[in-house]
Amino acid sequence: MCGRFTLKTPERIRFDRITEYDVENLVPRYNIAPSQDILTILQRGEQREATFLQWGLIPSWSKEAKGIINACVETIDQKPSFSDSFQRRRCLIPADGFYEWERHGKISQPYYFQMKDESPFAFAGIWDRWQSNGSAITSCAIITTTANDC
Amino acid sequence: MPVILGSESYDLWLNEDCRSADLKDLLVPFTADAMTSHAVSYDVNNTKTDDERLLRPVEPNIGVTLSLF
Numbered sequence: 001m002c003g004r005f006t007l008k009t010p011e012r013i014r015f016d017r018i019t020e021y022d023v024e025n026l027v028p029r030y031n032i033a034p035s036q037d038i039l040t041i042l043q044r045g046e047q048r049e050a051t052f053l054q055w056g057l058i059p060s061w062s063k064e065a066k067g068i069i070n071a072c073v074e075t076i077d078q079k080p081s082f083s084d085s086f087q088r089r090r091c092l093i094p095a096d097g098f099y100e101w102e103r104h105g106k107i108s109q110p111y112y113f114q115m116k117d118e119s120p121f122a123f124a125g126i127w128d129r130w131q132s133n134g135s136a137i138t139s140c141a142i143i144t145t146t147a148n149d150c
Numbered sequence: 151m152p153v154i155l156g157s158e159s160y161d162l163w164l165n166e167d168c169r170s171a172d173l174k175d176l177l178v179p180f181t182a183d184a185m186t187s188h189a190v191s192y193d194v195n196n197t198k199t200d201d202e203r204l205l206r207p208v209e210p211n212i213g214v215t216l217s218l219f
Contacts, residue, residue: 002152004194008202015160030204033197043164073153073177077170087170090163097205098152099194100187109210110194113187124153124163124177143153145179 002070002123002142005032005098006114007039013094013120015041015048032095034069040125040140041092057085057141058130065137071126073145082141085126091140092122154180 007013010026032038037052056067059081071082097114115121127140155163159176162168189210193199 004197005152006205008205028202029200030202031194031197031200036197041160041164043166048164070152073174076177077174086173088166090173092155092160092163099190100151102210107211110190110192111187111210112190112194112205113185115184116186121154121180122157122160124155143177144151145153145177146151 001100002098002144003034005095005123006030006112007032007095007120009096009118009120010039010094012096015050015092015094015122035067038140039094040127041094041122042089042127051138053091053127054137054139055142056139057081057126057128058137058139059085060128060130062130065130065132067139068141070144071141073143076126076143082126085128085141089127091125091127093125093140093142094120094122096120151179153177 007029010028034055036055038055039050040053041048041050054067056069058065058067068081076082076086096118097112099110099112101108101110124143125140126143127138129136129138155176162172163176188207190204190206191208194204
């Protein structure tokens with residue numbers, strides 16, 4: 001599970017060969033949450049671009065605009081919701097930390113994880129485009145691992 | 151846990167011609183040694199709260215250390 005993350009130093013992120021990319025417009029974020037528009041890096045032909053996608057992947061064939069925030073590695077190439085995106089529509093999701101909750105009984109303690117040098121990194125992500133009655137939503141999911149999440 | 155890709159994997163991950171078998175090799179837990187963690191305030195539970203005070207270390211209420219990997 002990965003349900004919150006940070007991009008507190010967006011000026012430090014570095015990606016090669018990205019067009020139309022302006023980090024000066026990015027504000028520091030300390031609590032990026034599902035359903036928000038998040039920064040992603042995708043490949044379109046020869047071009048690599050930075051674009052904002054809604055966090056919570058809605059498969060193109062879905063009847064309702066209900067998003068899934070995480071795609072599990074162990075089943076990503078089998079589940080209909082993810083397999084096509086995994087084969088054709090992958091992205092990077094820049095971040096520099098994330099939160100995880102440790103549940104003990106009724107208490108769920110949040111923890112913050114980051115690199116020891118606080119440097120930015122990228123989550124592996126997938127994306128899809130959903131259309132219905134003239135409205136369209138392009139959305140993404142963060143890939144997670146370990147069997148507990150599946 | 152989220153999959154973190156090293157910068158050496160970016161090209162392969164974004165390559166539209168890359169196939170499943172190669173891709174899954176990239177999706178492994180990140181080296182835990184490179185990361186650090188600390189307990190933070192419950193204020194992060196509220197998605198409307200978005201400021202740097204969320205990152206301040208606090209004493210965890212449950213008395214255990216969380217192991218990520």
